[in-house]
Amino acid sequence: MDAIKLLTQDHQAVRELLNQLAESSTRATKKRTELLSEIAIQLKAHTTIEEEIFYPAFKAAGEKSDDATMYFEALEEHRAAGDLVLPDLLGTPTDSEKFSGRAKVLKELVTHHADEEEKSMFKRAKQLMDAAELKELGNKMEARKAELLEQFEAEASAGT
Template sequence: MRDILATLKREHDQLRDLHRQLSATPDEQDELRKDLLNRIEAVLIPHAKWEELKFYPAFNDRANHEQQLLFAKAMQEHRVVEKAVLPDLHAADIEGRQFAGSAAVLEELIVHHAKEEETQMFTAARKMFSPQELAEMDEQYADWKDSALAGALEMHAQVKTAAKAMLRSPSSPG
């Protein structure tokens, strides 16, 4: 049977693997770094946006006080990545230490966030939602990823990141 929690965990595993690869790239392998960053964002952005729009609100609706704090923390962690870490990563010289440092911070945040989701939020969600509901969410997520809305949200996130990166780049005016 399909299961959204298993799907989200698989994507966490993909992200952990891609981050390990990115961390292992020497500074001078800029094309490989660019490719890995693109692959990370191709998994991360739809995953995060769907969680923010669908999974987290459904979780929060059924959550107790402690679980609502998990929800609030997860949303803030998403904001940190979207509004600070990704723009800093894109602003950095891909061959430099700033890029490597920003990539390491992104990896730490994602690994921490995924572990917390898997050990706390997903455990609670297994009790909140029936197997049928988890299967339905998984189908909805698969359909959503192929939708125009998902594409538009992904493009919007990339444009916002690029704009913020331009403002943070040492070579930009200002």
């Protein structure tokens, strides 16, 4: 599968999970817990394949300082969502209003990041790399994602 198609599908799946989480009530603690677990697994797998495979290929193919700026900005957005907001959310009681607020912030961060990638970085990647390169990247990313999902789901199961 083409790398950009794979990443875009990931974005759509996580957006849907985040929408469900944002629409949940403070009484839906089981649903919130399940959704949050799935979001954490999907985000971790997605950001890992981007950082290990897609971003380095994009940076290597990049020709302009704008390309490097996009690369570093994307990494920082991952850090903000994955290292700051998501861990706080995971440690927040699901029946609290604080949880609702943090879930909304995570949704906004992820949505902004995905929109930006789709409008700028992916468009630029199509200019920098040909279809065969994007397909090869996509195949590597798909295989790595399958490994990561298996690992993260096993870790999540062991933790419960």
